[in-house]
Amino acid sequence: MSLIVLAIPLLGASPQPASVVSMEDRRFLEDIERRAVLYFWEQTDLSTGLVHDRARADGSRAQGPSSDIASLAATGFGLAAICIGTEHGWIPREQAAERVRITLRFFATRAFEEHGWFYHWMDVANGNRKWDSEVSSVDTSYLLGGALTAAQYFSEDPEIPNLAKEIYRRVDFEWMLDGDRYLLSHGWKLGDGFLKLKWDTYSELSLLYLLAIGSPTHPIPADAWYAWQRPIYSYGPYQFVSGGPLFTHQYAHAWVDFRNRRDRGLFDFFKNSESATRANQLYSSRLIGLPVAGLQNIWGISASDGPTGYRIYGEIKYFESVDGTIAPSAAGGSLMFTPDISIPALRAMRERFADRVYRKYGFVDAYNPTLNWFDIDVVGIDVGIVLLSAENLLNGSIWRWFMANEAVPHAMDLAGFSHPPAEIKAVPRKSMGVVPLQ
Numbered sequence: 001m002s003l004i005v006l007a008i009p010l011l012g013a014s015p016q017p018a019s020v021v022s023m024e025d026r027r028f029l030e031d032i033e034r035r036a037v038l039y040f041w042e043q044t045d046l047s048t049g050l051v052h053d054r055a056r057a058d059g060s061r062a063q064g065p066s067s068d069i070a071s072l073a074a075t076g077f078g079l080a081a082i083c084i085g086t087e088h089g090w091i092p093r094e095q096a097a098e099r100v101r102i103t104l105r106f107f108a109t110r111a112f113e114e115h116g117w118f119y120h121w122m123d124v125a126n127g128n129r130k131w132d133s134e135v136s137s138v139d140t141s142y143l144l145g146g147a148l149t150a151a152q153y154f155s156e157d158p159e160i161p162n163l164a165k166e167i168y169r170r171v172d173f174e175w176m177l178d179g180d181r182y183l184l185s186h187g188w189k190l191g192d193g194f195l196k197l198k199w200d201t202y203s204e205l206s207l208l209y210l211l212a213i214g215s216p217t218h219p220i221p222a223d224a225w226y227a228w229q230r231p232i233y234s235y236g237p238y239q240f241v242s243g244g245p246l247f248t249h250q251y252a253h254a255w256v257d258f259r260n261r262r263d264r265g266l267f268d269f270f271k272n273s274e275s276a277t278r279a280n281q282l283y284s285s286r287l288i289g290l291p292v293a294g295l296q297n298i299w300g301i302s303a304s305d306g307p308t309g310y311r312i313y314g315e316i317k318y319f320e321s322v323d324g325t326i327a328p329s330a331a332g333g334s335l336m337f338t339p340d341i342s343i344p345a346l347r348a349m350r351e352r353f354a355d356r357v358y359r360k361y362g363f364v365d366a367y368n369p370t371l372n373w374f375d376i377d378v379v380g381i382d383v384g385i386v387l388l389s390a391e392n393l394l395n396g397s398i399w400r401w402f403m404a405n406e407a408v409p410h411a412m413d414l415a416g417f418s419h420p421p422a423e424i425k426a427v428p429r430k431s432m433g434v435v436p437l438q
Contacts, residue, residue, distance in 0.1 A: 049103025077384025
């Protein structure tokens with residue numbers, strides 16, 4: 001296999017934004033965080049620990065086909081959310097630890113698994129397969145991200161790290177290669193076998209590959225990191241590797257601290273995600289209707305709900321006219337990359353549209369100001385990425401807790417990542433006072 005070497009200049013990237021967040025902005029972001037933690041606390045089944053895929057923005061359960069659907073990825077975000085809520089004093093520590101234990105016990109002993117991999121969609125009450133779901137490789141990686149984060153945060157409780165390690169060690173990454181030497185399959189279906197799609201192009205795959213390379217029981221070769229393609233795109237002054245909408249630049253970064261590191265191909269994943277975010281902001285600012293309507297600071301296109309249903313907005317290779325739908329998770333999920341443009345966008349959304357967009361669990365999943373359409377739902381993974389991104393910006397907590405697990409730093413060493421030039425320290429958190437979840 002030939003090594004792919006890409007030393008890509010990230011054209012047009014502005015100077016690094018200031019790491020200091022104003023007290024006013026910190027209060028705003030902590031309010032977003034607290035509302036998001038409340039979603040994961042309330043929208044979780046108490047017997048399985050599974051998190052609902054979506055809910056109504058007013059706090060009631062989703063209606064229709066989604067009413068009993070749990071999301072594996074949202075459950076992974078939820079485990080990290082409990083750590084955040086506990087750290088801020090919003091959840092009593094023993095109640096939080098018990099919720100984590102319930103979740104990890106379910107996956108360790110009760111949930112259906114195939115070679116350690118779990119269903120993408122499940123019945124929230126019992127974990128039964130829903131929606132003709134596949135056993136999903138990337139969604140299992142998000143569950144592992146949350147589990148390993150909780151293992152470090154609740155390390156004083158031996159059951160939690162032991163369960164998390166048991167779940168991780170059971171995952172057979174070699175089996176998910178489906179005979180390939182380097183490329184992991186998207187998943188597997190009972191009766192059909194492996195899905196034909198491979199994780200072969202830049203996307204939300206990097207957490208999955210690092211967990212696979214660093215696995216203590218079923219590792220794949222370190223050169224798998226260089227086996228997937230890295231297409232280069234340009235928009236305005238920005239040049240970056242991409243393979244899909246903006247969330248593909250966010251999810252792995254919620255856990256993996258890529259700051260000030262380059263792989264053997266001299267590629268900086270953190271700066272790449274910053275450039276992709278700034279391109280998204282520039283593209284959004286050029287949409288017909290937004291500047292005219294006085295919404296200059298508002299931007300953000302990603303996979304989200306829309307006026308006609310869920311849609312993958314902003315597929316980068318198309319980057320053509322869309323319908324004007326704004327996803328707050330686009331700006332919110334990139335807080336850790338671009339606070340200088342993400343915080344003003346979120347503030348403008350709340351100030352301009354108030355409780356039409358900002359409700360019990362934070363921002364609705366999406367809205368379209370030109371069509372006067374406002375979502376009535378929130379989606380767990382979108383609530384989750386905003387929460388983890390905000391926490392990483394303010395305190396670096398998820399990065400610190402997750403990276404304390406030896407597997408991923410070991411995988412990065414095996415893949416030839418450089419080490420940061422100096423220890424990165426988060427901005428100290430100044431307490432806003434303890435306000436318990438209600």
